[in-house]
Amino acid sequence: MSWKDEWKWLAGLAGAFLALFYLPVGIPRFDSAVLEGLHLAKSYAQEHVILCLLPAFFIAGAIGVFLSQAAVMKYLGADAKKVLAYGVASVSGTILAVCSCTILPLFAGIYRMGAGLGPAVAFLYSGPAINVLAIILTARVLGIELGIARAVGAIVFSVVIGLIMHVIYLREKGGQDGTRMMLGDEDGMRPLWQNVLYFAAMIAVLVFANWGKAQADTGIWHLVYASKWIITAVSAAGLGIMLVMWFAVPALKVVTVGAITAVFSLGFPHTPMVGFAVGVIGLSYLTSTQEGEMQEWFSGSWGFAKQIMPILFAGVLVAGFLLGRPGHEGIIPSVWVSSLVGGNSLLANFVASFAGAFMYFATLTEVPILQGLMGSGMGKGPALALLLAGPAVSLPNMLVIRSVIGTGKMVVYVSLVIVMATISGFLYGALF
Amino acid sequence: MKKLQILGTGCAKCMKLAANAEEAAKKVGVDYEIEKVTDINEIMKYGVMMTPALVVDGTVRSTGRVLTPAEIEVLIRE
Numbered sequence: 001m002s003w004k005d006e007w008k009w010l011a012g013l014a015g016a017f018l019a020l021f022y023l024p025v026g027i028p029r030f031d032s033a034v035l036e037g038l039h040l041a042k043s044y045a046q047e048h049v050i051l052c053l054l055p056a057f058f059i060a061g062a063i064g065v066f067l068s069q070a071a072v073m074k075y076l077g078a079d080a081k082k083v084l085a086y087g088v089a090s091v092s093g094t095i096l097a098v099c100s101c102t103i104l105p106l107f108a109g110i111y112r113m114g115a116g117l118g119p120a121v122a123f124l125y126s127g128p129a130i131n132v133l134a135i136i137l138t139a140r141v142l143g144i145e146l147g148i149a150r151a152v153g154a155i156v157f158s159v160v161i162g163l164i165m166h167v168i169y170l171r172e173k174g175g176q177d178g179t180r181m182m183l184g185d186e187d188g189m190r191p192l193w194q195n196v197l198y199f200a201a202m203i204a205v206l207v208f209a210n211w212g213k214a215q216a217d218t219g220i221w222h223l224v225y226a227s228k229w230i231i232t233a234v235s236a237a238g239l240g241i242m243l244v245m246w247f248a249v250p251a252l253k254v255v256t257v258g259a260i261t262a263v264f265s266l267g268f269p270h271t272p273m274v275g276f277a278v279g280v281i282g283l284s285y286l287t288s289t290q291e292g293e294m295q296e297w298f299s300g301s302w303g304f305a306k307q308i309m310p311i312l313f314a315g316v317l318v319a320g321f322l323l324g325r326p327g328h329e330g331i332i333p334s335v336w337v338s339s340l341v342g343g344n345s346l347l348a349n350f351v352a353s354f355a356g357a358f359m360y361f362a363t364l365t366e367v368p369i370l371q372g373l374m375g376s377g378m379g380k381g382p383a384l385a386l387l388l389a390g391p392a393v394s395l396p397n398m399l400v401i402r403s404v405i406g407t408g409k410m411v412v413y414v415s416l417v418i419v420m421a422t423i424s425g426f427l428y429g430a431l432f
Numbered sequence: 433m434k435k436l437q438i439l440g441t442g443c444a445k446c447m448k449l450a451a452n453a454e455e456a457a458k459k460v461g462v463d464y465e466i467e468k469v470t471d472i473n474e475i476m477k478y479g480v481m482m483t484p485a486l487v488v489d490g491t492v493r494s495t496g497r498v499l500t501p502a503e504i505e506v507l508i509r510e
Contacts, residue, residue: 069482069496073481102443102483104441105441105472105482108472108473108475109476109481307444403473
């Protein structure tokens with residue numbers, strides 16, 4: 001036997017032994033923190049997976065397959081009009097950055113081969129915050145208000161930060177080295193109105209299935225709430241018709257799936273999740289057994305699910321363990337949290353955005369972490385500050401950014417992000 | 433001798449593309465060499481922004497997509 005190969009085993013076993021030997025079970029704080037982690041994971045599984053995450057994966061997959069990224073990139077090329085470039089860069093994260101690992105190459109590309117430093121920075125800042133999955137989950141878990149504030153804040157401040165960077169480095173001609181952008185082929189896209197209707201149907205399913213109960217028992221919002229499943233069903237049926245008419249899915253298959261879904265929905269009228277889950281399985285069947293773009297849509301969506309679900313659940317467990325559910329304590333005392341980032345002082349906002357800037361959040365895990373922090377007494381303003389600064393920069397991606405634009409610009413960018421996030425958090429906390 | 437390069441910063445899709453390329457090259461049965469380009473500045477030199485991308489003998493053949501082994505086979509045979 002050779003220690004060269006065996007030491008890893010020994011270290012692993014010894015580590016596991018020591019961890020178990022000193023395992024702090026029985027200490028109430030630890031025990032309840034473990035339970036909190038499990039409780040939080042359970043509540044995510046019950047409340048957010050079927051009605052929210054599953055349709056969101058299908059929407060994200062559809063964006064990747066059916067919307068032309070190349071068409072968007074045209075507006076970020078070297079010859080693009082500057083004003084337009086800033087506008088497009090600040091919102092295009094929704095379409096281009098469906099996954100966080102695509103942001104850095106696009107950023108480097110816009111900087112090196114395209115519209116230059118300002119638009120590249122605007123894209124880098126807003127991209128992670130406005131990708132569809134992030135907006136949907138933020139709005140669902142943390143409230144629609146914070147979801148919208150996150151998206152709007154990211155878009156507005158991305159332009160501001162981009163412009164400031166551009167002005168500071170005005171004299172520099174940018175890193176353009178004459179390489180031409182390779183834009184993927186723009187294959188035969190369907191007309192815009194068809195795309196609009198198709199995405200509208202999917203978004204309607206997502207929004208109405210998750211429609212919250214209104215406070216009053218009368219009025220328009222209550223009416224929407226009372227008929228939300230009818231609206232959801234009509235939207236889903238519309239989607240089915242579109243699949244037959246524009247995407248060449250056999251009508252017989254779609255009708256069969258629709259009928260089975262209807263049977264389950266009517267059979268379990270008090271647990272609409274059953275019907276919804278059957279519908280999702282039906283859609284997976286329809287898309288995965290069809291050649292061509294339907295299959296690409298499915299594999300795109302499935303890819304997101306595989307990539308995001310495990311990390312998200314691990315994140316939820318850890319967030320629950322550390323911070324507890326709202327109203328309960330995890331391993332970290334709530335007093336610490338509320339004394340650091342409670343209320344809406346400038347300092348609290350600064351601490352939140354500074355910590356967020358250096359912390360690494362795996363895709364979407366910022367949401368459960370923030371939920372825990374807010375439950376432990378974090379103010380709304382600092383919460384937004386963390387949401388804005390957190391996913392936009394982290395220690396690992398600072399290193400990549402540095403290799404693209406150099407140390408000086410990287411430091412200026414990170415400082416701007418922290419300052420801007422602090423200000424926007426402060427304003428939001430003061431207004432709402 | 434075919435030179436296949438996979439451009440990508442190391443996300444799951446890039447690994448998948450590399451595996452598919454390997455599978456396709458084995459099936460065609462030519463001499464081949466696979467190289468993973470992970471440095472972002474190197475990737476930019478190819479003009480590629482949508483990763484993963486596949487480069488065959490120095491020419492970019494696909495960007496932003498994970499090609500299936502069958503699709504890569506066609507590119508190798510050309």
